[in-house]
Amino acid sequence: MRLLRFKQKNFRNLATPVFVPGEGLTTIVGGNAQGKTNLLEAIELVLGGELRNGALERIAFGKSQAFLYAEVETQFGQSRLEARLTQEGREHRLNEAPTTLRELAQLPGAVRLGPDDLALVLGPPDERRRFLDVLLSRFSARYRAMLSQYNRALQQRNALLKAGLRQGGERVSRPPPSGLEIWNAELAKYGSEILGLRRRMLNRLAPLAREAYRELAPGELQLELSETAAPERLLEALEHCLPEDLLRGSTSVGPHRDDLRVLLSGREAARFASRGECRSIALALRLAEHRLLWAHYDEAPLLLVDEWHAELDTRRREALLAYAESLPQAILAGLETPGVGKVVQIEAGVWR
Known part of the structure; x- marks a missing residue:
């Protein structure tokens, strides 16, 4: 997919209304806090990307709303998107x-890489769960539906658990078994x-991430699911953990408590890998995501790379640039230019 033209109004500090990237590689160059990241995020959002935090944070100060517009070209022709x-x-x-967003998921969209992706390695488990959930939701409407139903059942079960607590956390009585049985069954059904x-997703993602890491750095990247309960034992686990859950007022087992283990040469990356290695792992995860979506749509998503040179040595930079240059279109942002492709200078939200 190629971005032909992008427009914005009132998005954070962006001032120029129109952005036209080149074919192949485009690099947005500017100092810190000049709007590079905001421009990439705006492009990602109008293409249906994930909105972290609230929309209000993206609206320029003193304005009540922001507008985004993109003209894109896919193998099926041109489309106009607005947000x-x-x-x-x-x-x-x-x-x-x-x-x-469900209908927009039919388009290849964009994959954005950036320094914040370090959280996929060094951050809490919910960062890695979100990574898997967002990726799976691009592939499967069924997964989105299952996740929605699971979260609904989880809220209901937690509400019953909290009803068995006194102020201060002491358990008064067990919530009605009939109510718990219903939500246990729902959680087990959708959770499994x-x-x-x-x-199944990890079986496809892990080899691509391993291959991407080999292109960036030496070492063997491994991804494993760390599950609090196996799918076929989830109902049993929910029943077994009930006494503890009553004391906590929350559900302690299930997909919402699972993690994606990231290992480098057999060791926990978050504990033993250097910061440079963690940056390479985060890049490999995003590049694997991009390749997986490329295969799914039979068309490359737009690649957006923020701070493309940050914490990368020459080998890693060259590998990242080689991949970006191999695509129909990629947009980089950073303090310097890679020396190829179109260059756009940005300062105080104004680009030229």
């Missing part, structure tokens, strides 16, 4: 008709589906 961000959230349109889909 409106307000305090309540965001709305999307595709070819001037209202649409949903989620775990099965995650396992």
Whole structure:
């Protein structure tokens, strides 16, 4: 997929209304806090990307809403995408008709890499769960539905567990067994589906991540699911953990407590890998995501790379640039130019 033209109004500190990238590689060059990251994020959002935190944080100070617009070209022709961000959230349109993120997932969209991806290695488990959930949601409407139903059942079960607590945390009585049995069954049903889909996804993702890491640095990257309960034992685990869950007022087992283990040459990366190695692992995960989506859509998503040179030695930079240059289109951002492709200078939200 190629981005032909991008427009914005009132998105953070961005001032120039129109951005036209070149074919192949485009690099946005500027100092810190000049708008490079904001421009990449705006492009990602209008293409249906994940919105972390609230939409309000993306709206320029003193404004009530922001607008984003993109013209893209896929193997099926050209499309026009729009997004409106307000305090309540965001709305999307595709070819001037209202649409949903589920429908936008039919397009290759974009994959954005950046320094924040270090959280995939060094951050808490919910960062890695989100990575898997967002990726799986791109592939499967069924997964999105399962996850929604699971979260609903989890909220209901936790509400029953909290009802058995006194103020201060002491257990008064066991919540009604009939209520718990219903939500235990729902969690086991949808949770086992989620775990099965995650396992199948990891079987496809892990080899691609291992290959991508080999291109960046020496060492063997391994990805493993760390599950609090196997899919076929989830109902049993929920029942077994009930006394502890009553004391905690929350559910201690299930997909919402699982993790993606990241190992480098057999050792926990978060504990033993250097910061440079962790950066390479994060890059490998995102490049594997890009390759997996490329195979799924039979078309490369737009690649967006923030701070493309940060914490990378010459070998890693060259490997990343070689991959970016092999694509129909990629947009980099950083303090310096790689010396190839179109260069766009940005300062105080104004580019030229």
